[in-house]
Amino acid sequence: MAFYQCSKCKNTWQYPIKKCPDCFLKLKRVKSKKMTVIGVSKVNIPTISHPTVPYFVLLLEDEKGNKWSHKSVKEHKEGEELRLEPVQKKEAVSIWRVKYDILEAMEKVIDLIGKPAINQNSRILILPTLIVPKHPHFAQNTSPQFLEGMIKYLIERGVSPKNIKVASQSFNDFPIEASAQKSQLLAVCLKNTITPLDLAKTNFIKKEKDGIVFEISQELFNNDLIINLPILKIDPKLKIKGAGQNVFKFLKKESYLSLTYLHEYQDLLRKIQDILPDYLTVAEAISIQRSTGYTTLLGLILAGFNSFNIDRVFAEITMIKDLPRYLKSIKIEDIPVIGRQVEELQYDVEKF
Numbered sequence: 432m433a434f435y436q437c438s439k440c441k442n443t444w445q446y447p448i449k450k451c452p453d454c455f456l457k458l459k460r461v462k463s464k465k466m467t468v469i470g471v472s473k474v475n476i477p478t479i480s481h482p483t484v485p486y487f488v489l490l491l492e493d494e495k496g497n498k499w500s501h502k503s504v505k506e507h508k509e510g511e512e513l514r515l516e517p518v519q520k521k522e523a524v525s526i527w528r529v530k531y532d533i534l535e536a537m538e539k540v541i542d543l544i545g546k547p548a549i550n551q552n553s554r555i556l557i558l559p560t561l562i563v564p565k566h567p568h569f570a571q572n573t574s575p576q577f578l579e580g581m582i583k584y585l586i587e588r589g590v591s592p593k594n595i596k597v598a599s600q601s602f603n604d605f606p607i608e609a610s611a612q613k614s615q616l617l618a619v620c621l622k623n624t625i626t627p628l629d630l631a632k633t634n635f636i637k638k639e640k641d642g643i644v645f646e647i648s649q650e651l652f653n654n655d656l657i658i659n660l661p662i663l664k665i666d667p668k669l670k671i672k673g674a675g676q677n678v679f680k681f682l683k684k685e686s687y688l689s690l691t692y693l694h695e696y697q698d699l700l701r702k703i704q705d706i707l708p709d710y711l712t713v714a715e716a717i718s719i720q721r722s723t724g725y726t727t728l729l730g731l732i733l734a735g736f737n738s739f740n741i742d743r744v745f746a747e748i749t750m751i752k753d754l755p756r757y758l759k760s761i762k763i764e765d766i767p768v769i770g771r772q773v774e775e776l777q778y779d780v781e782k783f
Contacts, residue, residue, distance in 0.1 A: 432463045433535035434497050443497060446531035462535075463493035466513040471506070479783045483774050489513070499530075504774045515770060519545035523767040524735040524744045526776065529717055533580035533732070537713060540734035541584070543769045547656055547711060551589045554596075556628075556654040557581060560661045560677050561599040564613035570720040573662045575615040577715045581660055582623050598628040598650065602684055607631070635683045638706040643694065645706055646686035657710035659738060663745050664720035665781065670755050671746050674712050674738035675700050681707065697757040704739070712738045716745060719780065727780050731771075740766045750779040 435458040436443045437451035443461075450457055470490030477484045481502075489501045491513060507513065518525075525543035529536040549555070559573035567574045578597065585595060597620050601607040607629050611617035620627045628650065635646040651657060663673035679687055682703070690699055716731040731748070733741050743761045746754055763773070 432466070432491075432493065432497070432499055433532055433538075434461050434463070434493075434495075435459070436461050443495075445497075445499060461495070463495070463497065465494045466491045466501075467493075468507045468509055468511045468513060469498070471509060473506070480778050482779065483777055486775065502771075502775050504772050515543060517543050517545050518767050518769045520767055521736045522740055522765070523769060524733055524737070524740050525769045526731055526733050526744070526748075526771040526773075528771060528776070529730050529732060533576055533717070534583050536732045537580050537584050540713065540732050540770060541711075544734055544736065546588075549585070549588055549590055549656060551591050552594065553590050553656060554594050554654040555585055555590055555656050555658065556650065557595065557597045557658045557660050558677060558680060559597065559599060559616060560673070561607070561610050561614060561616060561680075563603070564605055564609040566613060567615055568718075568726070570662060570664065570718050570726045572610065572614040572616065573660050573715055574717070575619045577662070577717070578616055578660065579619045579623070581658065581713065582619070582625060586623075592624045593626075595623075596626045596628045596650075596654075598630050598648075599680055600630040600684065602680070602687060630680065631684060635686070640702045640706050643690065643699070643702055644686075645690070645703060646683040647706065648681050648683070651681055651708055657708060659710050659712040660715070661712070662715040662719070663733070663742075665722045665749065665751070667722040669696075670722075670751050670753060671742045671758065673745065674714050674733075674741040675704075675757070678703060678707060678710070678738065697755060700757050709736060711736060712741055714741050714745070716748075719749075721780055727783075729776075729778065729780065731776060744768060744773065747773050748776045748778070749781070750777055751781070 434443050439454045469492045472488045475485050487503045491501050492498050525540040527536040527539040561572050565571045630648045634649045636649050638645045661673045661677035666672035714733045716729045718726050719729050743758050747763050
């Protein structure tokens with residue numbers, strides 16, 4: 432947990448504010464290193480947002496005396512130290528709830544899956560969801576707050592802003608510039624002196640898989656780390672739309688359109704994964720879009736190196752009954768889930 436402390440009066444807040452309201456000084460961000468259970472309550476009555484019972488509400492305290500609550504499906508005893516160990520497996524999915532600070536939750540999910548080795552010379556390519564020129568509250572595109580959180584994370588890890596690129600392209604009739612401006616993602620890039628990149632203007636190379644030829648941007652192979660930064664949503668046709676589908680934006684537009692005309696979309700979803708270099712997915716599930724187009728608050732971030740597993744875990748959390756074909760073969764019990772457990776987070780977003 433991250434807290435914000437004034438260096439003068441030592442007052443501490445759980446939510447990020449810019450200045451101490453008493454001293455008017457900039458607050459210092461302090462991370463908790465140890466979490467001890469100091470109180471346990473068992474809940475047996477289900478609610479709309481907490482349908483699975485029983486569960487436990489833990490009162491936690493860090494080494495500096497800061498306290499906060501934590502939901503758990505596992506019972507813990509008072510005085511027990513709560514430990515969250517990283518699981519460095521390609522199949523693993525980490526989940527964390529966003530309380531007040533997106534950066535704090537983003538650090539947590541990446542740490543739990545084994546944060547990649549990067550330095551000031553590392554070249555980073557970020558691919559947000561960027562589809563239509565819509566304001567952020569519609570949850571159609573990756574939110575500007577989420578993109579800025581990722582950029583802050585990379586800069587705090589020592590990466591130079593000049594080595595970070597935010598890339599996308601348009602597959603519809605909307606110019607990519609219009610979508611970038613209306614979504615406010617362009618403003619985030621300019622504020623942080625990050626290079627926005629139109630993938631349509633890059634060179635493309637051909638990669639073949641099972642007789643299918645993909646034309647893929649050469650830019651992918653010029654970077655040390657690729658970060659897929661989708662916003663997850665529920666789609667009336669595919670049911671789940673987000674992590675797996677977002678990487679199609681690495682293809683040449685003409686190649687994508689011809690391939691989806693000639694082949695089954697869900698077959699292409701699987702085959703493209705085999706031609707892409709390894710990439711990290713950090714998925715936004717804070718305010719998500721339902722199949723009706725309306726949004727609901729889920730308040731989560733998911734991360735992993737397998738985008739299909741992220742989609743499968745997201746489907747389990749949102750209690751989607753009819754899985755798309757590309758996810759039906761993935762058993763939820765075979766996915767190592769770390770951080771928060773699925774049972775703690777389940778919420779039937781389509782029903783309520």
